[in-house]
Amino acid sequence: MTTIRYAHSEDVPALAEVGMRAWEQAVTGVADLNALRDNARTAFLQFLSANWVKVIVAEDGGRIAGWAAREKLDEEITDLWVDPALQRRGIGTALLAAIEDEMRRSNVETADLQTHARNAPALAFFRNRGYSVNWLSVAYSPKLDRDVESVGLRRQLIEDQPIGYGPGGF
Template sequence: MFYFGANAGVLLIHIRNAREGDANLLSEIGIRAWQNAMASIGEADAMVDAARSAFFNFVAGSWITVTVIEWNGHAAGWAARETLDEKISDFWIDPAFTGHGLGTALLQDIEKDIAAQGFDTAMMQTHSANSEAISFFQKRGYAIHWLSIAYNPKLDRDVPSVGLSKALESTDDGTYGLVLV
């Protein structure tokens, strides 16, 4: 648990593993964050039902790989490492909860888990037009290392993606360069 001082009092951030019954809640957070990310790309309205189903099916089937962040008792976002390796496969913060440091806290927790499992690099990928996500990760030490373009049949067009990675450098105190901001 993390406590943050604020003008309105103390804010409680709690990071936990997902639970088997979280699929509806987390898929709705995912869809809201996905719609926000897709706004610059367009065509999200045409794909929202398929995306909602994909989010639900993923969380329902892979909840054991999902980490949830709560803010004052409310689920505010989640991240997944689908194959439990150094790759962050999903990272979603509900747009209603952005700007409070929740993404940073969640990312640091995921990086700590990656490092604890012996990996020295954290990686993720996103759509190349998702400038908000790219900026978020770059501000936290990630660098773009590749660009890929693959055909997406749902969009009937090529979709460019970027891969980002960050070296998790060990510090003298046993942590991996993780400082809660």
């Protein structure tokens, strides 16, 4: 059973390891894992150490199975990582629902996120949950020494209310 909760500072090492495993799966074939692994681990640890209060955690059987975050607590979901060994069990869906609910409670009208264009599993996951492509971009990545295609996705969280009098806003 999946349990959703907010992170604690002592979760940081386990969250970073889940993030690393999911990141490695996501960038396989796009980046040289060996060249980037240490930088990625450092980035996860730094981000989580500074922002653990903004992290929603999914536990499965008492162990951390995934996490999601909004770094600036705005409309952008900056992270959603599920341990590859535990994917396709509803953990990502539960995390996404929890972070979207948090956003709605904060009156955030749309949810935005991005991934690299070759991350077909992530694109399918988000499209199946109501996200659509909002933008496409190609930018040079010095770390990868090549152009990387990115996709921005968006979902409307709060529907526009009709303005006016009577039924239908007339």
